[in-house]
Amino acid sequence: xxxxxxxxxxxxxxxxxxxxxxxxxxxxxxxxxxxxxxxxxxxxxxxxxxxxxxxxxxxxxxxxxxxxxxxxxxxxxxxxxxxxxxxxxxxxxxxxxxxxxxxxxxxxxxxxxxxxxxxxxxxxxxxxxxxxxxxxxxxxxxxxxxxxxxxxxxxxxxxxxxxxxxxxxxxxxxxxxxxxxxxxxxxxxxxxxxxxxxxxxxxxxxxxxxxxxxxxxxxxxxxxxxxxxxxxxxxxxxxxxxxxxxxxxxxxxxxxxxxxxxxxxxxxxxxxxxxxxxxxxxxxxxxxxxxxxxxxxxxxxxxxxxxxxxxxxxxxxxxxxxxx
Numbered sequence: 001x002x003x004x005x006x007x008x009x010x011x012x013x014x015x016x017x018x019x020x021x022x023x024x025x026x027x028x029x030x031x032x033x034x035x036x037x038x039x040x041x042x043x044x045x046x047x048x049x050x051x052x053x054x055x056x057x058x059x060x061x062x063x064x065x066x067x068x069x070x071x072x073x074x075x076x077x078x079x080x081x082x083x084x085x086x087x088x089x090x091x092x093x094x095x096x097x098x099x100x101x102x103x104x105x106x107x108x109x110x111x112x113x114x115x116x117x118x119x120x121x122x123x124x125x126x127x128x129x130x131x132x133x134x135x136x137x138x139x140x141x142x143x144x145x146x147x148x149x150x151x152x153x154x155x156x157x158x159x160x161x162x163x164x165x166x167x168x169x170x171x172x173x174x175x176x177x178x179x180x181x182x183x184x185x186x187x188x189x190x191x192x193x194x195x196x197x198x199x200x201x202x203x204x205x206x207x208x209x210x211x212x213x214x215x216x217x218x219x220x221x222x223x224x225x226x227x228x229x230x231x232x233x234x235x236x237x238x239x240x241x242x243x244x245x246x247x248x249x250x251x252x253x254x255x256x257x258x259x260x261x262x263x264x265x266x267x268x269x270x271x272x273x274x275x276x277x278x279x280x281x282x283x284x285x286x287x288x289x290x291x292x293x294x295x296x297x298x299x300x301x302x303x304x305x306x307x308x309x310x311x312x313x314x315x316x317x318x319x320x321x322x323x324x
Contacts, residue, residue, distance in 0.1 A: 001317045006293040009304040013267035014181060016295025019307065020074040029080060031071065034091075036120055042107075044116060045099035047071045047092045049080040057130040059323045062121060062158075063092045066139030066165075066297065067111075068192040070098050075138060075297050075311070082312040086320055088134075093120050095141075097196060106204040107234045108196065110227075111140040111170055112247025114148035118157075125157045134319050135161040138297050139270070142166030142262075143249045149260060150252025160259040160322040162315045165268055165297045168253075169275040170244035174223040182269045185296075186223060194220055197230055209234050250275065256283045261318045263311070265294030287318075 010016055032048040052058040061083050065073055071092050080090045095109035096116065109116070125133055135158045137145030142163035149156055167173035177186040194217050200206055201214040212229045220226045228240035237243035266273055282288055291299070294311075302308030 001314060004291045004294055004299050004310050004314070005301055007300050007302045007304060007307055010300055010307070011293055013265070013269050013293065013295040013298075016265075016267075016293065016298030016300055017185075017269055019298065019300055020078075020309075024074040024078070024307075024309075026074060026077045026081070029077060036093075036123065038116060038119060040105065042096060042103050042105045044096065044120060045094045045101060046120065047094070047099075048089070049091070050084050050089045051091070052089045052128060052131065054127060055130060056128065058087065058089050059132045059134065059319075060124060060128060061088050061090045061134045061136055061319065062124060063090060064117060064135070064137040064141030064145055065092060065094070065098065066141055068098070068189050069138065069141070070094060070100065078309050079136065079312045079315060082309075082316050086316050087323070088316070088319070089131075091124070093117060102196075102199060102203070106200060106206060106209050108200075108231075110231050110235055110243065110247065111143045111167065112147050112243075112249075113235070114144055114151060117144060117148055118152075121157050132159040132323065133157055134159055134322070136164070136315055136319075137162070137166065138164045140167060143168065143170070143247070146249035146256070146260070146262070147247065147252050149258050150249065150255040153255050154257045156258045158258050160261075160319055162261045162263065162318055164263045164311065164315070165265070165270070166249060166262065167271055167275065168248060168250040168277065169271075170248045171241060172275050173271040174227070174240075174244065176269075176271050178222050178224070185270065187221075190220060190223070190226060193226055194218060250277055250281065253277055253281050253286060254283050256285050259285050259287075259322060261287045261289065261315075263289050263291075263299070263314065265291045265296075265299070267293055268296045270296045
C-alpha cells in the first residue's frame, strides 16, 4: 500500500487532526450493544458491527478509542465500515464511562488501564473460539494496547494489532499539550474530563478517594493537574509522574510478540518527536511507520473537497495479511 500523502490543502497538522471531527458525516450503522460486567461490579458497554454467530470463523477486530472518544468518533465508524468491506466483524470496547452512560465506581479509566481490555479480549476469544482476534487502538487506546501486548508477550490473545498516534511517553505528551495551539486540544479534552469528574461527586463521596473539592474541579487547566488530582490517586499511583512513568508504553515495546503495526506522524500536535522509539526499543514483531504529516489520528489524503481516509485503509490492509 502506498505511503501516506496529505490531501492538497490539508497538510497542516491541525487541519489533519480536526478535519474529520468538523466535516466528516457518516450515516448510522446498525449496532448491537453488549454490556460486559467486570469483576469489581462495574461494566463496559461494547458496540458490535456485524457481530458473528458463536461458531463463526469470521475475523474480529476489537477497537479501543482515544481519550474522551466513543462510538460517535468518526475514526471509529470509519474503521468499522472499512473493516466490514473486507469481511471483518468489529467491536468497540468503550472505556469506563465513555459510552454515554456513567460507570458505577469512583474510578474511571486511564492510558495504561490494560486490565479491563484483557478481560474483554478473553471473553471475545472464548465466545468466538474459531475466529482470529485483532486489536486496534487509537491515541491513549493505542498506548494501552501496546502496554498490554508488552505485558503479555507470547501469551497475547491477539493474532495481530495496530496502534495509531499513541502517546508513547506520557509525561512528554502532557507537556506538549500545554504549549501553543495544543492548549486548545487540552482545553476541549479537559472540559469533558472535568465534567465527568464533577458528575462523580453526585454519586460518590469523592473526597474519601481524592484530595480535591467539587468546586475546584473546574479550576483544573492541565493534564498534569487532572492526573495529579484524580487519575493518579483514584487508580493507585503515587503521583501524576508515577502514573506517566509506569503507564507509558514505550518501555513495553521490546517485549511485544504479536505482529504489530505502529502508525505515527512527526507533526502530531499531541506530542513531540522526542517520544519516538529507537530501533533497539522495538521488538522484531513491530512495524513502525512514521509519516512527516498526518496530525493526530488524521492521515487524510485526496483533497479538501474529496478526502480519502488513508488511515482506516492502512489499518485494514495490514490486518488483512493475517486474516487467513
